[in-house]
Structures are given as structure tokens and as C-alpha cells.
Amino acid sequence: MSINQGAISILNNRREGWLYDLIASLAAELNFNLSTPWKDIPKEIRHIVLYGLGEKKIRFKYRRENANLEWDSNYEGVINNLLRRYKQTSSNHVRRWIEGYMNTVTCTVCRGARLKPEALAVTINGKNIAQLTDMAIKDAAAFFENIELTNQQRQIARQILKETNQRLSFLNNVGLEYLSLSRAAGTLSGGEAQRIRLATQIGSQLVGVLYILDEPSIGLHQRDNQRLIKTLRHLRDLGNTVLVVEHDKETIEMADYVIDLGPRAGRHGGEIVAAGTPKKIAAHKKSLTGLYLSGKKCISVPSQRRKGNGKSLEIIGARGNNLKNLNVKFPLGKLICVTGVSGSGKSSLVNETLYAALARHFYSSKKTPLAYKEILGLEYLDKVIDLDQSPIGRTPRSNPATYTGLFTPLRDLFSQLPESKIRGYKPGRFSFNVKGGRCEACEGDGVKKIEMHFLPDVYVQCEVCKGRRYNRETLQIKYKGKSVADILDMTVNQALEFMTNIPVVKRRLQTLADVGLGYIHLGQAATTLSGGEAQRVKLATELSKVGTGNTMYILDEPTTGLHFEDINMLLQVLNRLVDKGNTVIVIEHNLDVIKTADWVIDIGPEGGDKGGRIIAQGSPEQVAKKKKSYTGRFLIPELAKKF
Numbered sequence: 001m002s003i004n005q006g007a008i009s010i011l012n013n014r015r016e017g018w019l020y021d022l023i024a025s026l027a028a029e030l031n032f033n034l035s036t037p038w039k040d041i042p043k044e045i046r047h048i049v050l051y052g053l054g055e056k057k058i059r060f061k062y063r064r065e066n067a068n069l070e071w072d073s074n075y076e077g078v079i080n081n082l083l084r085r086y087k088q089t090s091s092n093h094v095r096r097w098i099e100g101y102m103n104t105v106t107c108t109v110c111r112g113a114r115l116k117p118e119a120l121a122v123t124i125n126g127k128n129i130a131q132l133t134d135m136a137i138k139d140a141a142a143f144f145e146n147i148e149l150t151n152q153q154r155q156i157a158r159q160i161l162k163e164t165n166q167r168l169s170f171l172n173n174v175g176l177e178y179l180s181l182s183r184a185a186g187t188l189s190g191g192e193a194q195r196i197r198l199a200t201q202i203g204s205q206l207v208g209v210l211y212i213l214d215e216p217s218i219g220l221h222q223r224d225n226q227r228l229i230k231t232l233r234h235l236r237d238l239g240n241t242v243l244v245v246e247h248d249k250e251t252i253e254m255a256d257y258v259i260d261l262g263p264r265a266g267r268h269g270g271e272i273v274a275a276g277t278p279k280k281i282a283a284h285k286k287s288l289t290g291l292y293l294s295g296k297k298c299i300s301v302p303s304q305r306r307k308g309n310g311k312s313l314e315i316i317g318a319r320g321n322n323l324k325n326l327n328v329k330f331p332l333g334k335l336i337c338v339t340g341v342s343g344s345g346k347s348s349l350v351n352e353t354l355y356a357a358l359a360r361h362f363y364s365s366k367k368t369p370l371a372y373k374e375i376l377g378l379e380y381l382d383k384v385i386d387l388d389q390s391p392i393g394r395t396p397r398s399n400p401a402t403y404t405g406l407f408t409p410l411r412d413l414f415s416q417l418p419e420s421k422i423r424g425y426k427p428g429r430f431s432f433n434v435k436g437g438r439c440e441a442c443e444g445d446g447v448k449k450i451e452m453h454f455l456p457d458v459y460v461q462c463e464v465c466k467g468r469r470y471n472r473e474t475l476q477i478k479y480k481g482k483s484v485a486d487i488l489d490m491t492v493n494q495a496l497e498f499m500t501n502i503p504v505v506k507r508r509l510q511t512l513a514d515v516g517l518g519y520i521h522l523g524q525a526a527t528t529l530s531g532g533e534a535q536r537v538k539l540a541t542e543l544s545k546v547g548t549g550n551t552m553y554i555l556d557e558p559t560t561g562l563h564f565e566d567i568n569m570l571l572q573v574l575n576r577l578v579d580k581g582n583t584v585i586v587i588e589h590n591l592d593v594i595k596t597a598d599w600v601i602d603i604g605p606e607g608g609d610k611g612g613r614i615i616a617q618g619s620p621e622q623v624a625k626k627k628k629s630y631t632g633r634f635l636i637p638e639l640a641k642k643f
Contacts, residue, residue, distance in 0.1 A: 007038040008049075008078055010101075019081065022060060023049060026075055029058045052077030100366050130182075136608040138177035141168040170199035173231050175224035178343030178607025191218030192342075195228070202231060207239040217248040218560050221341040221589050222634045229254050247563050252293065253278045260289045266491060266519020292564040299568050299592040301639055305619050306598040309333035309581065313377040313552070315357075320370020321348040322612035329617075330354075332380055332552075332583045334598035335574060339588065339623075339631040340615070343607025346587045347556065351386075354585075355554050358384040381583075382550045387538045389531030389560065396445045396459065397433060398526035401488060404541045406508040406522065407431075413502065414484055419477050429474060430484045437474035439465035469523075488523030495522055511540040514576075516569040532561035539573055549581030559590040567592055594631065595620050595638045602631045 001007040003023065011020050027034050032045050041049075053075045060073035076084065086098045106112045113120055113130035120128045125148055132140060144164050149157060171177070174195040185193070194216055201211065216232070217225055229251060236242050236256075244251065252258060258281045262273040274284040282293040291297040308331045318326040323345050330336055338346050348370060356369035362383055392403045401407040411427040414420060420429070429437035432444030442448055442462035446469040450458045461467045468475065468485040475483045480498070487495060496509045496518075512518070515536040520529070529537065535558055542553070555574075559567050571593065574584050578598075588594060600623045602616040616626035624635040 002037050003034045003049075005035075010078065010082065019078070022058075022073070022075055023078075025058055025060045025073075026053075028061070048075075048077070050077050050079045052080050103368065133182040134180055136178055136180055137168055137171045138608070140181060141165070141172055141177075144168065167199070167203050170202045170231075171196070173202075173227050174199050175220055175227055175342055178341075178611070180608070189219050191216070191220065194218075198231065202235060205238065209240045210243065211235060211240055212243045212245075214245045215247070215561060216244065217246060217251055219342055219557065219589070221339075221630065222250070222591065223341055223630045225250055247559075247561070249293065249564075252281075252289070258289075260284075260287050262288060264519065265516075268519060288565055289563070295641075297564070298641065299564070299571065299596065301595050301620075301641065306334050306578065308598065311377060311380045313354075313375065313380065313583075315349070315354060315372055315375055317373030318349055318353050318370070319372065320353055321345060322609055323348055323353070323370070324612045326612070326614060328601060328614065330583065330585065330601075331599055332377070333578070333581055334583060335578045335596070336583065336585045336599045336601065337588050337594045337597035338585060338601045338603065339594055340603035340611065341605075341607050341630055344603045344605075344611035346603055348612075349603065350554060350585060350587055351556060355384060355386050358552065359386075380550065381552050382548050384552045384554065385542060386554045387535055387542070387558070388556060389535045389558075391526055392529065392534045392537050393526035396447055396525040396527060399488070399523050400492075400512065400517070400520060400526075400529075400537050401522040403526070403537055404508050404512065404544065406505060409502070409504045409508075410484070410487065413505070414477055414479060417477055417479060423473075423477075425474075425477065430470075430477075432469040437470055439469055439471050441465065442469070444469050485523075489521060491519055491521055493518035508540075508544045511543040512537070514543065514569070515540045515573050516566050530561055532558070532566075536570070536573075539570075543573060543576065547577075547580050547582060551577075551582045553577060553582060553584045554586075555584070556587045557589070558586060559588065559593060564592070571596055591634055591638045595635060600631070602626070602629045604630065 003011070008023075011017065011023075024034060026049065030045055030048065032041055038046065055074070057072040058075050059070055061070050082098050082101060086095060089095060089098075107114075110116075110120075113128075115130060120130060122128060124132075125143075127143070132143070135143065144161060147161070154161075171179075176192060176195055176199070179188075179192065188196070194213065198213070198216065201209075213232075216228060220228060225248065232242050232244065233254075244255070246252060255278060258274075258276065258278055259272060260274045260281055262269050262271065263286065274281050274287040274290060278293065281287055281290045284290040288297075311332045313330045313332060315326065315328045315330075318328065322343075326349065328349065338350050340346050353370045353372055354375075356365070356367045357372065357375055358378075358381070359365035359367060360369065361375075361378055362381075392398060392400070401410065408427075411430040414430045415425055415427045425437070428434050432438040432446075438444035439446075439462060441464035446462055446465065446467040447459040448462055450460060452458055462469075465471070469488075470483070470485055475485055477483065479487075482498070487498070490498060492509055492512045496506065496513055499505045499509070512520075517533060517536055517540065520533065526534070535555070553574075558570060558574075562570060567590065574586070575596075578584050586593060586597070594600060597620060600617065600620055601614065602623055604611050604613065604615045605628060616623040616629040616632055620635055620639060623629055624632045624639055626632045
């Protein structure tokens with residue numbers, strides 16, 4: 001690309017603006033052409049464009065708005081321009097935009113140790129504090145267990161060693177042995193952060209406390225689940241009460257008492273269906289959880305695996321984080337599961353290498369993939385979509401209707417009604433994002449935000465529209481007796497029944513129902529949706545599109561927060577995507593998902609430095625035969641349940 005074609009992206013491909021004029025003046029001064037490809041501009045001139053001329057001035061020519069002016073001016077360079085604006089701005093939006101051009105690099109002075117040479121000069125058994133905290137928890141535990149000290153040193157360190165060994169043991173027991181002690185808190189998953197807090201509580205040895213945990217098994221391989229359950233039971237045995245919100249079958253079966261809520265979701269739930277021991281729940285005929293616990297309902301193993309389309313995408317030499325120079329083939333046209341114990345390198349391979357590289361290839365993403373040599377087979381795909389659990393919007397105006405594109409035909413429908421035509425109402429009248437039909441008191445939010453100093457913001461219902469978002473005149477337009485606000489207040493299932501005769505609306509509603517979201521409201525604020533619900537809204541949006549059959553979908557633990565029945569519905573949706581010729585890659589620990597996959601790539605054998613290798617790959621049956629695969633061992637009994 002040339003500069004005129006967008007080689008410098010902050011110019012937004014536009015030949016206008018102060019910075020462009022400066023670069024154009026610089027080109028005239030240094031005799032280079034803005035239409036010349038960037039790679040063909042001499043290296044020293046490229047450096048000046050990026051880093052400036054220092055104190056030297058250029059003749060700046062301003063030719064715009066009927067002005068014809070010239071004066072001497074400094075040229076600071078594109079990068080120095082960004083750095084100056086970054087330091088001076090008070091706008092978070094501008095800072096985030098400029099951060100898109102930045103990368104985090106290791107400090108060249110301390111090489112990431114964070115401390116002065118004087119502090120690093122103090123060692124224990126040849127290790128300084130930075131080297132110790134860079135160890136994985138498992139290795140640090142072994143170091144302190146086998147530490148060599150004189151009698152005097154051991155006497156001084158006795159209490160410190162006792163505390164250190166206990167805390168490392170607690171972290172080991174909740175399945176975090178692969179984390180390094182210096183790992184930045186911001187890089188931890190929700191499940192990892194929760195288990196660190198859990199380990200802290202065990203160390204406190206408190207008694208008579210009610211502990212509440214929301215899905216502590218998130219991100220845990222079946223191998224590590226037993227250790228987590230043992231830890232929870234230890235907390236109970238100390239004299240505490242442990243209340244766990246959980247969908248994991250093993251955790252439910254090991255509980256002393258189970259409270260099953262339902263019978264379904266949303267307004268169809270909220271009742272106690274059954275309560276008692278796991279055996280009592282399993283024997284309860286009306287409990288959906290009980291039916292899965294007893295085996296009367298199950299997610300069955302498919303009678304045959306898909307053969308795919310015969311093509312594959314291959315990563316050569318993936319070596320980011322703990323990956324050991326991997327060559328991995330992803331057969332296309334299949335449902336692929338990437339498995340392995342926590343910290344084995346699944347996310348490093350799929351999210352940070354594969355997805356980042358594909359996003360850069362297809363969408364010119366700024367995200368830098370982890371190190372790899374090359375990717376083969378890109379010509380067999382036309383796009384990649386990451387269906388993560390991030391929110392579908394960050395304000396009350398974002399909702400399932402707007403995200404799925406359902407709101408557009410709905411507004412068109414209301415604008416076509418006779419009353420709307422008489423009044424001259426256009427589709428924009430029924431949008432709460434623009435002036436006209438919305439309530440101006442709350443600007444279409446339905447709520448007002450009250451900023452609380454040092455506390456989270458509070459949202460209260462708008463006093464004018466009472467949460468309905470529209471003004472009185474707009475709400476007078478009705479379809480089959482319902483205003484646009486009434487329809488947005490309907491659940492997906494209610495709207496599906498109400499608008500069954502409008503194909504374009506029905507199709508989008510049906511996909512939301514198909515992914516198990518029949519209970520959510522069309523106008524429900526995006527901020528109130530869980531991560532799993534947001535992910536399924538994205539899935540429904542993709543399902544409603546007319547696909548090419550050459551798309552790769554990537555999902556990271558989509559079963560998080562899902563009941564057995566929800567997982568069943570999720571698998572039906574994923575299989576529909578694959579049946580259209582697409583490829584679906586799922587990072588997963590849930591055995592119900594793994595056993596239904598066409599292809600499994602098992603990474604390990606352990607987490608951290610002892611992971612990052614391919615242990616097994618093939619169909620679930622082939623992986624189950626690999627003795628070194630932890631996933632394979634747990635698959636054996638699951639594959640035996642062929643119904």
C-alpha cells in the first residue's frame with residue numbers, strides 16, 4: 001500500500017486533515033511520492049515519516065477552504081504524534097483507540113523481573129525472588145518442600161515455610177498447579193480467580209461461615225474436578241456451610257443436599273421442583289435434572305461421525321506460550337473439540353494463535369497472533385467467527401432484538417400500518433436510538449443512570465415513560481392490539497406465537513428459540529444477559545444468516561452455565577452449523593460435548609510448562625484408546641453409553 005491507499009491507518013484513508021497535510025508537505029520537501037508503495041520508500045524517509053525530524057522545520061503548505069498559506073513548521077512524526085496525544089488526552093475513548101497501535105513488551109532493564117539488581121542479588125538455594133515467583137505453583141511447592149537450610153536458618157524460617165507450604169498446597173488442591181505465582185491477575189479466567197479466592201479461604205481456617213460459589217468447576221478438566229470437590233468437602237468438614245450453584249453432574253452427585261429449581265427457564269421457572277439428597281432428585285419424575293442424573297434422559301453418542309469435506313487447515317510450528325512447536329491439522333466440515341487439562345495450551349493454540357491469525361488474514365485485525373511458522377489451507381475458508389461470551393452490548397439500549405437484526409423488520413412492519421401512513425411515521429419513528437418517537441426524558445433507555453461516587457452506577461425506571469422507552473404518540477400505533485413497546489416486552493416464545501404469519505420475523509425468532517432462549521424478552525437489556533445467554537444470542541444471529549458453508553466458528557467453553565438440557569439444545573445448533581458445511585471448533589471439558597464431536601485434539605499431558613503437546617487426535621473412540629490421554633480415560637465410560 002501507498003500512504004494514499006491507507007498504509008498509515010490513522011489517516012483513515014482520507015486525503016484530508018492536518019496530519020495528512022503535514023506528510024504531504026514533508027513529501028514535497030524530501031522528494032518522495034505519497035502514491036509510492038510504502039515498502040518502496042527509502043528506509044530513512046520511512047523513519048522520518050514515523051518518528052519526525054526533531055528540531056528541524058519544514059515548509060508547511062495549507063491548501064484548503066479557499067486558503068493558500070505557507071509557514072515553517074515542526075514535523076513530529078506519526079508515532080510521536082500518537083504518543084503526545086496519548087499522554088495529553090483525558091478521553092478514555094481516544095486512549096483505547098491509540099492503545100490499539102501499542103503492544104506490551106518486556107522491560108529491557110530488569111527483563112521482566114520488576115526489581116532492582118540489589119533486591120535480585122538476595123537468593124535462597126540459588127534462586128532470587130523473581131525466579132521463584134516465575135515458577136509454576138507445582139514446581140514452587142516442590143522447591144520449598146526440598147529446600148536445603150542450616151539448623152539456624154530452618155529455625156528462623158519454620159513459621160514462614162509452614163505458611164508457604166500450606167498456601168501452595170491449597171492452590172494445588174483446587175487445580176491451579178500450572179499457574180505461575182507471578183501471573184498477572186488480569187489474565188486469569190473467572191474460574192481461576194474464583195479458585196484462588198477459594199484457596200485463600202481454606203487457608204484462613206474459619207468456622208461457621210456460609211460460602212457461596214457460582215460454578216466453581218468452570219474451566220476444570222474432569223481429572224481436576226475430584227480435587228475441587230475434595231476441597232469443598234474440607235471446607236464443610238471444618239464446620240462451614242458450602243452453597244454451590246452448579247451444573248456439573250459429578251459435583252451434584254457428591255452433594256449432601258440438592259435444591260432443583262425450574263421446571264423451565266424465565267417465567268416458566270422460579271419454583272422448587274425437588275429438594276433432597278441426589279438419589280431423591282434422581283428418582284423425582286418431574287425434575288429435569290433428576291432425569292439426567294438417573295440416565296432416563298441423556299445426550300447420546302452419534303451412530304456415526306462426519307467424514308468432513310476432505311480438506312484441512314494446518315498450523316505449522318505453533319510455539320506461543322507453552323506450545324511445543326506444534327503442527328496441528330483441523331479437518332474442515334467437522335465438529336472439532338480441543339481438549340486437555342487446565343493450562344495445557346488449548347486457548348493459546350485456538351484463540352491466541354489460530355483465531356488471531358485468521359482474523360488478521362480475513363479482517364486485517366490488529367491483534368497479533370502468538371508465534372507460528374505458517375498456516376496452510378486458508379483458501380478453503382471465507383471467514384472466521386469467534387462466538388465468545390462477551391456482552392452483546394454495554395448499554396440498556398442494546399438488546400436481543402437489535403443484535404439479531406429482528407428490530408429492523410419489526411420497525412418496518414409498524415411503519416406500514418395504516419395509522420402510521422396517515423401520520424407520516426417512518427421506521428425511524430419506532431427506534432429508541434434516534435429522536436422522534438422515543439421518550440426524550442430517558443433518551444430511549446427506559447431507565448435513568450444515577451452515578452454513585454465510589455459505588456457502582458444505579459439505574460432507575462424513567463418516571464415519564466415508565467420504562468416503555470417511547471413517547472405517547474408512538475405507543476398509539478398498534479399491531480393486532482399491541483404497541484412496539486408491548487412486543488419488545490414479550491418473551492421470544494410469546495412473540496413467535498404472536499407474529500407467526502410474518503416470515504422474516506418468525507425466522508429470526510425461531511433461531512432464538514432453537515438455542516434455548518425462548519424465555520428471554522426481546523427488549524431485555526444486554527447488560528442483564530449472562531455470558532452463556534449472550535453467546536447463544538450470537539449463535540442464533542449466525543444461524544439466521546444465509547451462510548456460504550465455508551465459515552469457521554470458534555467457541556471457548558460454550559457449556560459454561562448450561563444445564564444438561566441446554567447442552568443438548570446447544571449441540572443441536574452446533575450440528576446444524578456443521579451440517580451446512582461449516583467447521584466448528586470448541587474448546588471444552590464437558591464430556592457430553594466431547595463424545596459427540598467428529599474429531600478431538602487432546603493437548604497436554606499437564607498444564608503449564610509440562611503441557612503444550614499433542615497427546616491424541618482423532619475420533620473420540622480413537623482418543624479413548626490412548627493410555628496417556630486423561631481425556632481418553634474419562635471418555636471410555638461415556639462412549640459405552642450408546643443409546
